[in-house]
Amino acid sequence: MKKDDFFQRVYHVVKRIPYGRVTTYGLIAKYLGSSSSARTVGWALNASHNDSSIPAHRVVNRKGLLTGKHHFKGFELMRQLLESEGIIIEDDKVLDFEQKIWTPK
């Protein structure tokens, strides 16, 4: 690999998020080795729109807030996708967030 793209690593992790679970930018960043590169993770997800099969709706910020929903086609889309997986969204945040959180290993 020439670059070992940071983005590719992000996608790799995001694709591994199991059904009915969510994760955070910080967690992914930490898994990648840069505990403070959460911003770049979000940036990667932004570019992931071009890539298919990236469940970006399962990635939220550390508070469980759906900060990225504004980047979806519709503001309701992200929420609906999550609720379809058993994740309840209340006021743009994940209920029982600590239970739904998934950490890459």
Place this chain on the structure above:
DNA sequence: TTTCTGACAACAA
């Protein structure tokens, strides 16, 4: 090349 911005996070005041 420099500067700014961005789906974040941690810390200082």
Place this chain on the structure above:
DNA sequence: ATTGTTGCCAGAA
């Protein structure tokens, strides 16, 4: 508790 600043990485102007 709220606001401002800094760190991190990549891309656009």
